[in-house]
Amino acid sequence: MARFDEDDAFEGAVSLSARAMARTGAGMRPEPYLDGLNPAQREAVETMDGPVLMLAGAGTGKTKALTCRIAHLMTTGRAQLNEVLAVTFTNKAAREMKDRIGALLGGSIEGMPWLGTFHSVCVKLLRRHAELVGLKTSFTILDTDDQIRLLKQLILAANMDEKRWPARMLAGLIDGWKNKALTPDRVTGGETAAFDHRGSELYAQYQERLRTLNAVDFGDLLLHMVTIFQKYPDVLERYQRWFKYILVDEYQDTNVAQYLWLRLLAQGHKNICCVGDDDQSIYGWRGAEVGNILRFERDFAGAKVIRLEQNYRSTEHILAAASKLISGNEGRLGKTLWTEAQGGEKLRLIGHWDGEEEARWIGEEVEALSRGTRGMAPYGLESQAILVRASHQMRAFEDRFLTIGMPYRVIGGPRFYERMEIRDAMAYFRLAISPEDDLAFERVINTPKRGLGDKAQQKIQIEARENGVSLVEGARLLLAQGGISGKGAGQLRAFVANVDRWNAVVRAASPAAARSPAEDDDELFEVLDDAVPPANDHSHLRLAEEILEDSGYVAMWQNDKTPEAPGRLENLKELIKALEQFENLQGFLEHVALIMDNESKDSEAKVTLMTLHGAKGLEFPVVFLPGWEDGLFPSQRSMDESGMKGLEEERRLGYVGITRAEEVCYVSFAGNRRVYGQWQSQMPSRFIDELPPEHVDVMTPPGLNGGGYGSGYGQSTLGSQIDARAASADVYNSPGWKRLQTRGVQSQTPSRPRAVTVENEFDVGDRVFHKKFGYGEVMGTEADKLVVEFDKAGTKKLIASFVVPADTADDVPF
DNA sequence: AATTTAGTCCTTTTT
DNA sequence: GGACTAAATT
Numbered sequence: 001m002a003r004f005d006e007d008d009a010f011e012g013a014v015s016l017s018a019r020a021m022a023r024t025g026a027g028m029r030p031e032p033y034l035d036g037l038n039p040a041q042r043e044a045v046e047t048m049d050g051p052v053l054m055l056a057g058a059g060t061g062k063t064k065a066l067t068c069r070i071a072h073l074m075t076t077g078r079a080q081l082n083e084v085l086a087v088t089f090t091n092k093a094a095r096e097m098k099d100r101i102g103a104l105l106g107g108s109i110e111g112m113p114w115l116g117t118f119h120s121v122c123v124k125l126l127r128r129h130a131e132l133v134g135l136k137t138s139f140t141i142l143d144t145d146d147q148i149r150l151l152k153q154l155i156l157a158a159n160m161d162e163k164r165w166p167a168r169m170l171a172g173l174i175d176g177w178k179n180k181a182l183t184p185d186r187v188t189g190g191e192t193a194a195f196d197h198r199g200s201e202l203y204a205q206y207q208e209r210l211r212t213l214n215a216v217d218f219g220d221l222l223l224h225m226v227t228i229f230q231k232y233p234d235v236l237e238r239y240q241r242w243f244k245y246i247l248v249d250e251y252q253d254t255n256v257a258q259y260l261w262l263r264l265l266a267q268g269h270k271n272i273c274c275v276g277d278d279d280q281s282i283y284g285w286r287g288a289e290v291g292n293i294l295r296f297e298r299d300f301a302g303a304k305v306i307r308l309e310q311n312y313r314s315t316e317h318i319l320a321a322a323s324k325l326i327s328g329n330e331g332r333l334g335k336t337l338w339t340e341a342q343g344g345e346k347l348r349l350i351g352h353w354d355g356e357e358e359a360r361w362i363g364e365e366v367e368a369l370s371r372g373t374r375g376m377a378p379y380g381l382e383s384q385a386i387l388v389r390a391s392h393q394m395r396a397f398e399d400r401f402l403t404i405g406m407p408y409r410v411i412g413g414p415r416f417y418e419r420m421e422i423r424d425a426m427a428y429f430r431l432a433i434s435p436e437d438d439l440a441f442e443r444v445i446n447t448p449k450r451g452l453g454d455k456a457q458q459k460i461q462i463e464a465r466e467n468g469v470s471l472v473e474g475a476r477l478l479l480a481q482g483g484i485s486g487k488g489a490g491q492l493r494a495f496v497a498n499v500d501r502w503n504a505v506v507r508a509a510s511p512a513a514a515r516s517p518a519e520d521d522d523e524l525f526e527v528l529d530d531a532v533p534p535a536n537d538h539s540h541l542r543l544a545e546e547i548l549e550d551s552g553y554v555a556m557w558q559n560d561k562t563p564e565a566p567g568r569l570e571n572l573k574e575l576i577k578a579l580e581q582f583e584n585l586q587g588f589l590e591h592v593a594l595i596m597d598n599e600s601k602d603s604e605a606k607v608t609l610m611t612l613h614g615a616k617g618l619e620f621p622v623v624f625l626p627g628w629e630d631g632l633f634p635s636q637r638s639m640d641e642s643g644m645k646g647l648e649e650e651r652r653l654g655y656v657g658i659t660r661a662e663e664v665c666y667v668s669f670a671g672n673r674r675v676y677g678q679w680q681s682q683m684p685s686r687f688i689d690e691l692p693p694e695h696v697d698v699m700t701p702p703g704l705n706g707g708g709y710g711s712g713y714g715q716s717t718l719g720s721q722i723d724a725r726a727a728s729a730d731v732y733n734s735p736g737w738k739r740l741q742t743r744g745v746q747s748q749t750p751s752r753p754r755a756v757t758v759e760n761e762f763d764v765g766d767r768v769f770h771k772k773f774g775y776g777e778v779m780g781t782e783a784d785k786l787v788v789e790f791d792k793a794g795t796k797k798l799i800a801s802f803v804v805p806a807d808t809a810d811d812v813p814f
Numbered sequence: 815a816a817t818t819t820a821g822t823c824c825t826t827t828t829t
Numbered sequence: 830g831g832a833c834t835a836a837a838t839t
Contacts, residue, residue: 089829119829144828163823163834218829253829285827390826395830412828453815594829613827635826653827676824677830 031075033068033104041065044273044306045072048245051266051300052273053293057337058322058659059313059619062275066247067097069273070112071104073245085243085265086115089250091595093617094120097249114243118258120594122221125239132232133224138586140215140430141593145423146439147171147217154205158198170195174203178219179287181226181257183207213438222257229264240268250617251276251296255287263299270300278333279326280656282613284642284649293333311337313619315344317695318665322658324692329648345376345664347691350699351684354672355393355627359400362386362624362668366607367406369622369664379664381407384622385608387615387657389633393626394609401607411610417592421557421568422575426592428547429585432502436470445471448556450491456484472499498550505543509584540584544576612653615660623661625654628669628685654687667691767806 034042044054044065056062070086073079088094094116101112114121123141130137142150151167151174173194177187184204192200210216216224229236246266248254251274254262266272274296281290297303311319319339326332352358365374366386372378388394394410401408416422424447430440445460446452463483464474475496478484484492548554554572557565582588608620627633634650642649658665669684762768766778 091829117829221829282827283829286829392825449816451815455815611827632826637826674830 031072033071037065037068038310040306040308040310041068044308045069047304047306048073048076048078049271051270051296051303053251053296053303053305054273054275054308055293055305055333055335056275056277056308057311057335058277058280058656059311060308060337061310061312062277062308063093063096063100063249065308066249066273066275067100067104070097070101070247074105079244081112082114083242083244084112084114084247085121085245086112086247087118087121087249087262088115089117089253090617091117091120093249117594118261119218119221122225122261123590123594125225126216126221126228129225129228129232129235132228132235134211135216135224136214138214138434140213140434140437141221141590142210142215142217142439143593144171144218145418146215149439149442150209151202151206154202154209158202158205160196160198165196170199170202173199174206175219176287177203178217178223179255179257181223181260183223183227214434214436215439219257222261226257226260226264229261236264237268239265244269244271246272248272248274248276250280252278252281252290252293253283253288254292256289257287259289259292259295266300272300277335279329279335279652280616282616282649282653282656284645285638307335309335309337311339313662314339314659315341315663317344317346318658318661318663320695321347321665321691322655324695325651325658325687325690326655328690329651346695346697347658348664348666348697348699349688349691350666350668352668352670355396355670355674356400358626358668358670359396362397362626362666363400363404363406365666366622366624367404376664379622381605381607383620384624385610385615385618385620385660386624386626387610387612387660389612389627389635389653391611393632397609397626401609407604407606408609409606411608412614416571416574419568419571421571424553425544425548425572425575426589428551428553429544429589431472431499432506432543432547433585433589435472435499435503438464438471441471444551444553445495448552450495451488452492456488456492459483472496495551498547502543502547502550505546506585509539509543538580540582540588541576541579544579544585548572612657616656619660619662621662622664622666623657624666624668625657626668626670627673628654628667628688629673629682630685631682632673633685634687651687651690762805 034045037045038061041061041064044052045068048069054062054065056065066086070081070084073084074081086097088097098112098115101115113124116124126133126135126139127137130139148167148171151170152162155162155165155167155170177184177191182191184200184207187200187203194200195202210220229239243265246262248262253276262272262274274293276293278290278293281288284290297305314322316339319337323337350361352361366381366384368374369376369379369384370381386397388397391412398408398410400406417426424444427437427440427443430437431444435441442457445457460471460475460478462474463478464471467474467477469477475492479489479493479496482489554569557569557572560568579585579588582591630636633654634647638646638650640646658667667688669688670682673680673682762778762781764778764780768776768778
């Protein structure tokens, strides 16, 4: 587990590199890792000085190149591990690099202190220089939830209608500005019109509020550091000299702020190596600028561009399909991926009647593959993944997997630290550490219920504001002057006393909590080197338990009779357990703020369910790509908001999806899908027509032309092939697919033709039957859709093919 | 003050 | 269908 006790990492780092040097001296071949590299990778490793841009296609071994490069810097004595800055986007990537570097250099190490995500590195830096932007070194990091609540308050205070101007929207705007490294005063031009012309004004207020709360949000971590580097050249210079080499992973995902940050740091020696793949840029919506790749050669004159093009991951068919798809994008830097692998399975394309059937089919296919009944060696559940465009697609699969008892894991779903009970508990911890944390106070003051409702809370707010103090102090004053009555008063008094007591324990345990920032730069790195982690006596564990007990929070869930209560108590226990690995509550909270991941490590084999975004950087022998339907994938919203750029990003997402597969890749779509509870007929994704027919096996069952495919886009090469192949049905006569065909005929064929042809057959007043809603009467018709007033289910708008005349209901085996 | 109910939006992707 | 909010009910 990554640690945020920044100081102790140095010991291991230094001794490791000493060991590596010693080995060199002992006459062993110093660079055994070079042998396993292809020429391009080797060049990327050995070109150590000056700017390098490594364009690494999917599955071309870029992490290998990157980690070998770091190892090479060590063994050639260019730098110490703690003088290398290496940034990634995800904690997972950072962890993997640490592990692999450790393995290369022959020892397991806690890690390089400056290898981490942009955010975690920035936290470390900002803790040292917080005072330069008006913060205390103990600042807290707000998550999106806190951010939204804060903004909501500001919007209300500005007398704006929070319905028309939702806090989420403002949060998005502010995030966008921060991604572009724009401080409130720099928001200009058309942007000032944002949010009823009050966007930048509210942004300024928000920043002010954060400062008084001694807090930062995610965007601030980078923004503040950029500000500091720009305003204090001496600070910047220190770091320019300290970081002798800079490496950047997933460079295509950097936003403007990150780009500026990197450019500032690399300005001196220009030993910067950026690794990226413009074809895998999928975070444009979050402010990532593919343009940063193009700018690289301009900003770093004489940059060496190295292309990694040999793919070690996928079969030739999968690679060919992915390459063909991505070739539809314009303005690529261009790479030609190739592989030595020959043969293998073609991409498999299959259409389904609706989303539920798609989930059912995939569930059965996963099971069949895992038992090896597809004429192939078995693929265990852990080697299969289902990658969806949007997380709501996961529900169909979860439902299905639960009913058939298939073990699965969801990655990127609701995360442990985002659960209500965990966030409540952490708010209590925050309050114990710093009672002036008003956001935490607000969260838990009436959880569990203490009879302190809106009225009482308002009084506290007013009291606090009038006296310019925190909410706890406000509450204290209010109590002293008897401004609060009856039951609530006693409870509030107890609450304040609890906070005082917890805080006293925290202070007694770690006087360092109030450590002062490094005053002068000379001390900066020595402080890091010399710090010795205090002994971990686990006293914070007891405190944490006490807090949850004393506050009545545990009791609240114990008395709760709802079915989820036991699970929540279980989660709280887990939370306490997680605390063990930290020396104090502060360290833990920081860890949580930045590392929101939640990998359960139980050993049972499970299918993986996650979004395409979440899958970047991963690979699986078998990959399922469901929901390839226009509007869903490519996402309508993406196209509406960003037009051609959006479509191209979606296409890259498809490319990422296909290239996750090593051996087998399924693409599927459904003819009908429920969207916002309404049935919609779906068109197969335009990307399906862009796949190369010679690398695709079409497996679509017959009788499925009602969804409208084949009438598709452009030349529709595959679209027409679908019909042809389906009609001749020869796919089904190949040995592997017999079972599928049988099942298909039994469960689908009878209802299909009828359902498809009844379109527009109804008139107002007809009695109809629907498999879910029962009987009803047609109230209106509109193209292929009907408005039906059901006897039991109310009025619904739905596709005509989903109902049948009421008198034939008995014939339809739904 | 707290719980229940009805009505309104919606849904991309996340460090 | 579900999450969230505002109104209605206890």
